[in-house]
Structures are given as structure tokens and as C-alpha cells.
Amino acid sequence: MKKTTTRLADGRELIYYDGRDDAVRDAVDRRPLDPMASASEVRRDPLLGEHIAIASHRQGRTYYPPADECPLCPSQEGRLSEIPDSDYDVAVFENRFPSLSGDTGRCEVVCFTPDHDKSFADLTPTQARLVLDTWTDRTADLSQHPAVEQVYCFENRGKEIGVTLDHPHGQIYAYPFITPRTEQMLRAAEQHREATGGRNLFDDTVEAEQADGRRIVLDGEHWTAFVPYAAHWPYEVHLYPKRRVPDLLGLDEDERAEFPHIYLDLLRRFDRLFGPGLPPTPYVSGWHQAPFGIDHRREFALHLELFTIRRTADKLKFLAGSESGMGVFINDVPPEAAAQRLRDVVSA
Numbered sequence: 001m002k003k004t005t006t007r008l009a010d011g012r013e014l015i016y017y018d019g020r021d022d023a024v025r026d027a028v029d030r031r032p033l034d035p036m037a038s039a040s041e042v043r044r045d046p047l048l049g050e051h052i053a054i055a056s057h058r059q060g061r062t063y064y065p066p067a068d069e070c071p072l073c074p075s076q077e078g079r080l081s082e083i084p085d086s087d088y089d090v091a092v093f094e095n096r097f098p099s100l101s102g103d104t105g106r107c108e109v110v111c112f113t114p115d116h117d118k119s120f121a122d123l124t125p126t127q128a129r130l131v132l133d134t135w136t137d138r139t140a141d142l143s144q145h146p147a148v149e150q151v152y153c154f155e156n157r158g159k160e161i162g163v164t165l166d167h168p169h170g171q172i173y174a175y176p177f178i179t180p181r182t183e184q185m186l187r188a189a190e191q192h193r194e195a196t197g198g199r200n201l202f203d204d205t206v207e208a209e210q211a212d213g214r215r216i217v218l219d220g221e222h223w224t225a226f227v228p229y230a231a232h233w234p235y236e237v238h239l240y241p242k243r244r245v246p247d248l249l250g251l252d253e254d255e256r257a258e259f260p261h262i263y264l265d266l267l268r269r270f271d272r273l274f275g276p277g278l279p280p281t282p283y284v285s286g287w288h289q290a291p292f293g294i295d296h297r298r299e300f301a302l303h304l305e306l307f308t309i310r311r312t313a314d315k316l317k318f319l320a321g322s323e324s325g326m327g328v329f330i331n332d333v334p335p336e337a338a339a340q341r342l343r344d345v346v347s348a
Contacts, residue, residue, distance in 0.1 A: 001133050008082065009033040012094035017134045019089050019126065027075070027084035036094070038101045042176060051177045053104065058097045064164055067116055072167035074114050088114050089127070090134045092172075100173060103147050108172040110134060110153070116167050119280060120155060121267035128260035135287065136248040138172050143292050148174040150182060150291040153248075158282025160309060160316055170285075178291045185288070189299060202301030206240050215339040217269070222255045223262045227339040232329040234311035235273060235338050237266060239304040246290035246300045266306060272345040274313040283308045 004016040004025040010033035016025040041054040065071065071082045083091050091111040098107035112120055112131055120128070135153040142151050155170035156163045178186070192201035209215055209226040217237055218225040225239045239262065241255050251259075270281045284307055290300035309317045311332050322328045 001130065001137075003137065006084075008084075008093065010036045010096075012036050012096065014083075014091065014093040016085070016088055017090040017092065017130060017137070019130050023089070025085055025088075027086070029080070029084045031080050036096065038098050040098060040101045040104045042100070042104045048180075050180045051175075053099045055097075055099045058099065064166075067166070070116055070165065070167050072109070072111050072165060072169055073116050082109075083111065083114075090130050092134060092138060095171070100175065103176070105147055105176045106142060106145060106172075106174040108138065108174075110138075110170045110172060112168045112170065119157065119168050119267075119271075120170075121264060121271055121280075122168075123260075123264065125260035125264065128264055129256065132248075132256060132259055135172070136251070139248050139289065142172070142174040145174055147176045149293065150175045150178055151247075151289055152179070152286055153289075154284065154286030156284055158280065160282040161284060178294070182288065182291060186291075186294070186300070190296070193296075193299070200244065200299055200301075202240070202299075202303070203244060206242075206301075214336045217339055217342045218262055218265060220258050220262050222258045225262060225266055227335045227342070229335060231307075231331055231333075231335040231338065233307035233309065234317050234331065234333040235270065235342065236305070236307035236335075237342065239263065239266065239306065240301060241303075244298075244301045246298050247302050248287065248289060250302065263304070269342050269345045270306070270308060273308070273341060274310065278313060281308050281310055 002018040002021050002023055004018070006014050006025065008014050009029040009031045016023070039055065039057050043052050043054060044050070045052060068079065073081055074083050074086050074088060075081045076086060082093055088111065092108050095107040095109050100107050113123060113127060138153065139151045142148050152173045152175065153170065189201040192199065192204070206224060209229070210224060215227040215229065216224065217227060223239060223241055225237050227236060228238050241251060243255070245251060270283055273281055285304060287302065287304050289302055290297045311317045317332070322330055
């Protein structure tokens, strides 16, 4: 992998990740942009102990541009974009409308491919491996940011999720705090450790799923994917390396080599869940990594969580009173049935 770092016209960082060592990335951003200015602010909710990002400047972010004005496609003569080069493999840049910036962290956009009409599931294993290596490198770099405590690499896919750009891309949020979801996992892991005389919650969870077998979707040599026993979402899969590591940096070469095949298989199964002729399945997919600088960091287990809000071909799962108001999820699809459906769907 070759990494080339440059700057956009407004001072934001842009990084090209190429699979070829001879790639030259020297195109200059010729857009007349003003210097980047954001108004991100982090406030703490005293009742819940949670942090909220206030980012009013995001009201003006790009919203469903036509395909020939996509800001994530490579630049062409007469149409300049966020990517000055006429081609790229993977490109990462600081978000122009960040939720977090400066002392409040950092937000990045990850462009998976220059092809506007593809999705992650359409990538080759080689391309998906390059994205994995990109996520890993960004985690390493952002871990050195003085304000950052946790890095979350994720993809939102589909208008139903709230995506406003059709180009296949993901994001990276580098938070200046530990997120509420991770805080909950850390507390549960500590309670489990105390209750079991030192056993690891993540290891025990994966072992229990493998022993039960009913919710396993895919089981490779180095990775296992299952619908969790208490799944929140209609179709939800957790993907773990079989060797516990705290973050993407901990993966070895064998695990990295197998990941693209397992993950692409999962995504293609998701796209076939509801039958032919339907739009691609909307989903959220994100890496849960250990925060930096915490006690028992190596007790945390890296894993990816993938879920869709679509519960049937023509119905979505809305977060209504119980979920939004009290945080109590009600799942309409039994996890065992979801796992069976995902196993039955042929991934080609």
C-alpha cells in the first residue's frame, strides 16, 4: 500500500491510499475555497452523563447532488470535486462539514472506490483489503491526536439511513470521549470479569454462540459472524476475529487476508435478504475498537456490527417511543429466524 498526503484548497488534509507503489498523486485542488471554518462544540448531558456534539454548520452540507456533480467522484475537466486527481483507489479527507473538529476530535470521509455506481459489496477482495488497511492506518494516525480517545470507522448505506451522497463511502469519527455504547460494553465486561473470576465477556459470548450454532451465519478459519442472542435490529450480524485483539492494528496477516472474503459475503447476503428487484438493503456497518489509554484495554474485543433497519421488503424498523424515549428495543424478527434467512440467501 502506498500512502500520499496532500492538502485541499481550504487546508483540509487529503490522503490517497493506492495498491500500486508507482501511483503518482500530485494533482492540485483548483477550487476557490475559503479556509475551513467549523463551529463544533461538545456538551455533556448531566442527567445521562453522555456527550452531545453541537454542529450547526452542518445544516449547509451537500444534499443529494446529481451524479454528474458528485463531490466524491474524481475530478474531471470542467467538474472539480473533493478529489483533485482524475482517478484513485481509496481516498480519505477531512470532512468539510464535520461533527467534530479541532479540540473536539476529527471527522473523515473514506471513499471506497472512484466508481459512483458501485457499492462496497461490488468491490473485489483486493479492493476490500485496501479499505481494511486504510481503516487500520487511519486508526493508527488518529490514535496520536491529542484530543482523541476512540476511533469509529463506519459506513452508512442508503437513503433510509439518512445518507445524502450516493457515492460508495464511509466515515471515521475520532471522538474526544468514550462513546456511551462503548462505556456500556466496558461496564458489562468488568462486571462479567468480577462475577466469573476473571473470564472475558467477549470470549465467552463468541464461544456461547459457536456452541449454540443456531445464530451462526458464517464461520471461517479466522473470523466468525453471528446474529446476537439479543439482537436489537431486524437483521443484525456481529463479526469477530477468533483471536481476540483490541483494535484493527492487532490483526495479523492471516486475519487480514480472510476478512475481505467473509465481509463481502455478508454484504452480498444482506442485499439478497428481501428478494430480487428491490433497492439495495440500507445498513449501518461499523468497527468497535477499544478506546485508547483505558485500563484492561486488551480485554476489549475488536468486532464489526452490521445491521439494517428494513424488517420486511416494504417496512422499516422505526425507533419510536420505547426505543427513542427509553432505550428499550423491540425486535420484530427472532434472531434465530434472521440467522436462518441469512444462511439460506445465496451470496454470489
